[in-house]
Amino acid sequence: MMKIALIGIGSVGRGVGEVLKNDKRFKIVAAADSKSGLVNPDGIDFDAIMAAKKKTGRCGTTDWTAFRIAAEVDYDTLVEVTPTNAETGEPALSTIKIALSRGKHVVTSNKGPISLAYRDLKALAKENNADIRFEGTVAGAVPIINGMKNGLAGNPVKALFGVLNGTCNYILSRMEEEGLTYQQALAEARDLGYAEADPTYDVNGTDAAIKLVILANSVLGMNVTLKDVQRTGIDRITPEAIKMAHTTGHTIRLIASLYPDKRDLEVxxxxxxxxxxxxxxxxxxxxxxxxxxxGAITFIGAGAGSVETASAILSDLVFILKKYAL
Amino acid sequence: MQKYIRTTLKLELQDKPGQLLTAIKPISESGANIITISHQRDEENPGSDLIVDIVISLQESALPKLLDSLKAQNIDVTRIGIERLMCMKTFILIGHILHTDLTDTVNRIDKKDITEVTELHIIMPKLDEPSTAKLTIKAVNEAEMDHAIEKLEKIAAEKHLMIIDEIGGRL
Known part of the structure; x- marks a missing residue:
């Protein structure tokens, strides 16, 4: 049985709790949110901590922080699912480093640390005989990292084209279907919870670019950063542009493209x-x-969501479980 | 780089069996790719000549030899139309397209018989609001098309226009 320390109980963390609570192969022995944490070597009652969080805004007590859990608790794998900080990767980056330094495995859906420090984290994991896996960082439930690394192993990649941001795809498809302006489609996406209060990172292509950097470095062996990705957002697109595209049987989508040989990355x-x-x-x-x-292979599926992203995390956990016979 | 051209041949054939095959054989031997063939029989004058339009694409240097071989088969070629600009790409531009000197934009891309802006369609929703244009560029080959795209990108950067282009190089 694998002992898990769960850091982050927002949308993805709740999904992880749901997926793991009836799976006898896993036991959550510690959990933390941004303000508190709790530890129970016999296993945490996930429904009880969700109820507590709903009532008090905290899952546990303030003496257990994410760092302290990562450093002191007896667990096999740290599951890090806090929100992405694209600039520094913190505090997730430090939490992950603490776990790896102790020889603990790490599974994360957090794009910050992987896009900023993939090589360092991979080296740290290797040094400590641990694994770091991150299927959930790119395209949610879609198994693109394992699909490319294992399913297409050995196959030279000529090019990669992705729709990696669900918010932009929603906005552009609504502009296409209903002739909405960008502002109208964005307002609709906000109402439905598809766009955040500040959607800048989604609509200016940064979110998709971060995912492209992760794929380039972790699957294609490149060494690139966000600065290497040429970015153009969707905020200037007019309904007329989509109508004109339609006259020749085309439409407009935000595409992340990558040509490994030319080191050409663009969103x-x-x-x-x-x-x-x-x-x-x-x-x-x-x-x-x-x-x-x-030839061309297309992977498609849910790019976000609570249980959907937890599915990607589960696949990483099962991989570690089997590899280390936990 | 070999220049490919698209050309239309209008052939006059005698209306008897085997004539079409006789005409197609030299075309096929010239390495040309036949894009379409259409023929019309003159119902009011049975027995008159048959007019066949054949659209082919071939290396420009192979055309004179092909015309010679058709002549040798006693086939009259009555018209040849040549389309030199075989490469075509469509772009959408968004921004202040008219107010940033549209003539200049087009003139800088146009290079007679090599790269030409062949279609331009603009929609201007309101005064002072960005307009949207669809622009089609044709070029003699991929290399000239790349030059034209480079120019277009430079112009767009200068004039703050957004370019949306097709995904290229797909399988």
């Missing part, structure tokens, strides 16, 4: 044929990988 609105597999409505994510031998 920008592009014209795509309306029947392209990367053209779909709603908040899904998809990635088309163009390979030497397999």
């Amino acid at each position: 920008s609105p592009r014209l795509l044929p309306e029947d392209d597999p990367l053209v779909f409505s709603e908040t899904l994510n998809a990635i088309t990988v163009e390979t030497e031998y397999a």
Whole structure:
């Protein structure tokens, strides 16, 4: 049985709790939110801490912080699912380093640490005979990292095109379907909870660019940062542009593209044929990988969501469970 | 780099069996790719000549030899139209397209018989609001198209226009 320390009980953390609570292979022995934490070597009653959090805004007591749990508790794997800080990766980056330094495995859906410090974290893990896995950082439930690393192993990648931001995809598909302006579609996305109060990182292409950096470094062996990604957002797109694209059977989507040989990384609105597999409505994510031998392969599915992202985390946990026979 | 051209041949064939095949054989041997063939029989004058339009794409240097071989088969070629600009790309531009000297934008891309802006469609929703344009560029080959795109990107940066282009190089 694997003992888990769960850091972060927001949307993804709740999903992880739901997915793991009836799975006898796993036991959550510690949990922390941004203000408090609790530890129980016999296993935490997840429903009880969610009830407590709802009532008091805290899951436990203030003496247990994420750092203290990472440093002191007896666990096998740290699951880090706090919100992304794209500039510094903190506090998640420090929490993850503490766990790896102790030889503990780490599974995370947090894009900050992986996009900023992939090489360092991988080296630290290796040094301490631990694993760090992060399937949930890119495209939510879609198994793109394992799909490319294992499923397409050995296959040279010529190019990669992705719809990696559900908010932008929702906005552009609503502009296309209903002829809405950008502002109208954004307001609708906010009402439905698809866009955050400050949607800047989504609509200016930064969120998609961070995911592209993670894929480039972790799957394609590149060494790039956010600065290497040329970014253009969707906020200037007019309804007329989408109508004009339609006259030649095209539409507009925010596409993250990567040509490994040319070291060419870009996130920008592009014209795509309306029947392209990367053209779909709603908040899904998809990635088309163009390979030497397999031709073009498209992965598609839920790009975000509580239980959906937890599915990616579960797959990483099962991998570690099997590899280390926990 | 070999220049490919698209051309339309209008052939006059005698209306008897085997004539079409006789005409197609030299075309096929020239390495040309036949894009479409259409023929119309003159119902009011049975027995008159058959007019066949064949659209082909081939290397420009192979065209004179092809015309010679057709002549050798006693096939009359009555018209040849040549489309030199084989490469085509469509772009959408957003910004103050008219107020940033549209003529200048087009002139800087146009290079007679090499790269040309062949279609331009502008929508201006309101005064002072950004307009949207669809621009089609044709070029003789990929390299010239790349030059034209570089120019377009430079112009767009100068004039604060946003360019949306097609995803290229897909399988």
